[in-house]
Amino acid sequence: MRIWLDGALRDADSARVSVFDHGLTVGDGIFETVKAVDGRTFALTRHLDRLTRSARSLGLPDPDHDEVRRACEAVLDANPMPLGRLRITYTGGHGPLGSDRGEHGPTLLVALGETTRRPDSTAVITVPWTRNERGALAGVKSTSYAENVVALARAHEQGASEALFANTVGQLCEGTGSNVFVVLDGELHTPPLASGCLAGITRALTVEWTGVKETDLPLDVLERAEEVFLTSTLRDVQAVHRVDGRELPGTPGPVTAKAMRIFEERSRQDLNP
Numbered sequence: 679m680r681i682w683l684d685g686a687l688r689d690a691d692s693a694r695v696s697v698f699d700h701g702l703t704v705g706d707g708i709f710e711t712v713k714a715v716d717g718r719t720f721a722l723t724r725h726l727d728r729l730t731r732s733a734r735s736l737g738l739p740d741p742d743h744d745e746v747r748r749a750c751e752a753v754l755d756a757n758p759m760p761l762g763r764l765r766i767t768y769t770g771g772h773g774p775l776g777s778d779r780g781e782h783g784p785t786l787l788v789a790l791g792e793t794t795r796r797p798d799s800t801a802v803i804t805v806p807w808t809r810n811e812r813g814a815l816a817g818v819k820s821t822s823y824a825e826n827v828v829a830l831a832r833a834h835e836q837g838a839s840e841a842l843f844a845n846t847v848g849q850l851c852e853g854t855g856s857n858v859f860v861v862l863d864g865e866l867h868t869p870p871l872a873s874g875c876l877a878g879i880t881r882a883l884t885v886e887w888t889g890v891k892e893t894d895l896p897l898d899v900l901e902r903a904e905e906v907f908l909t910s911t912l913r914d915v916q917a918v919h920r921v922d923g924r925e926l927p928g929t930p931g932p933v934t935a936k937a938m939r940i941f942e943e944r945s946r947q948d949l950n951p
Contacts, residue, residue, distance in 0.1 A: 680756035682749035682788040687756055699785055701769025704777055705822035707785075708732040708769075711911050714762040714790065717754045720911075720949050722747070724879045728819065729768060731877075735818045738784055741768050749788040759792045763912060767821065796913050798938075799929045801838040801920035802853065802906070804897065805829045809852065811845040811874025819876060826854035838920070840908060844897040845874045856913060857881035859890065861905035861933045867893040880909040880941070883951060887944050888937050900924075905931035907938075915941045 679690040701707035710725040719725075726743045733741055750764060767787040773780035807829060810816060829841035833854075840853040852858060852875035859868045868885065869875050870892040884890060900906060906918040906926060915938045917930035930938060944951065 679790075680753065682753050682786070684786060685745075687752050693787075695769075695785060695787065696772050698772050698775070698780075699769055700771060700773040700779060701767065701785060701821050703773070703775060704770075705820065705824075706736065706770035706773070706777075706779070707767060707821035708736060708738070708819055709821055710766040710819060712750070712764040712766065713911050714754055714759075714764045716760055717758060718949055719750060719754070719764060720945060721879050721883070721951055722750065723950055724882070725766070728877065728879065729766060732818045732820070733768065735815075736770075736820070738768065738770060741784070741786070746786065746788070749786065753788050753790050757790045759790070761793055761795065763791045763793045765789050765791070769821065793912060796916055799917040799919040800840065800908070800913075802840045802842055802908070802918050803833050803836050803838045803922050804900065805832060805841045805843060807843060809843045809845045809874040811847075811851070811872065813874075816874045817871060817876055830854045842897075842900070842921075848897055849873050850895040850897050850899055851875050852878075853908060853910075856908040856910040859884070859907050859909065859937070860895065860899055860903035861931065862899070862903060864904070864933065866890045866933055866937070867895060869893070869895055878909060878911075880911060880914060883944070884909050884915060884937060884941060887940050905929075905934045907934045909941075914938070914945070 680687045681693040683693045713720045769785045771785045772782040833841040843851045845851045851873045857878040900921045908916045917934045919929035
């Protein structure tokens with residue numbers, strides 16, 4: 679495995695980040711996960727634009743898009759695989775053992791891991807913890823991911839692949855690494871970005887391509903929704919057949935099946951929508 683670290687490709691066993699890197703010591707970093715099919719990225723421009731928005735939210739210097747593209751191309755060329763998870767990580771760099779940043783500049787790391795196509799449907803649970811829609815990291819794809827790790831572990835304990843959060847006012851927000859959509863009276867809805875959810879790339883494309891309504895929804899909408907599905911970079915559009923103890927019969931339902939078909943067709947037509 680070859681990894682890009684600070685300007686060059688390196689072998690995995692020699693790629694080392696300082697123990698004083700702010701991404702390690704205080705979680706001061708951002709990242710993007712990009713789908714790569716046969717060495718070609720999907721929606722890379724959108725991912726780089728979001729990387730820049732996240733950097734600005736944290737007060738990090740804008741990442742150099744040309745450099746990141748070169749890094750992605752080099753890593754993909756060095757590690758051929760049919761379906762990959764391309765991870766771009768951008769941190770505050772070498773710094774002191776505290777919240778203040780150092781003066782060494784950011785760290786850029788690009789790595790690739792092989793993955794497999796997701797199942798057509800999955801189970802999810804809800805968790806008692808909340809997203810803070812008013813927090814400094816609301817909507818930022820930050821490396822401070824520990825609460826997602828905790829929630830996802832609970833989901834796995836209960837035979838599910840994802841955990842869904844409400845925000846601080848009890849509205850449906852998002853999953854640990856996905857956005858959530860529901861069907862009510864035959865109409866498709868998803869929480870607005872003001873709920874505190876991540877501005878998912880697959881979410882945005884699904885909204886554009888299917889005419890989804892962005893709606894404030896209470897968490898208990900999951901108890902009566904006719905259909906539920908998730909979107910993310912590696913899930914694309916994935917139907918949900920169980921929420922907590924509630925089974926959703928006939929999964930995927932007609933609205934979800936249509937969204938799945940539209941996303942698959944449109945994403946094949948344009949790798950950089």
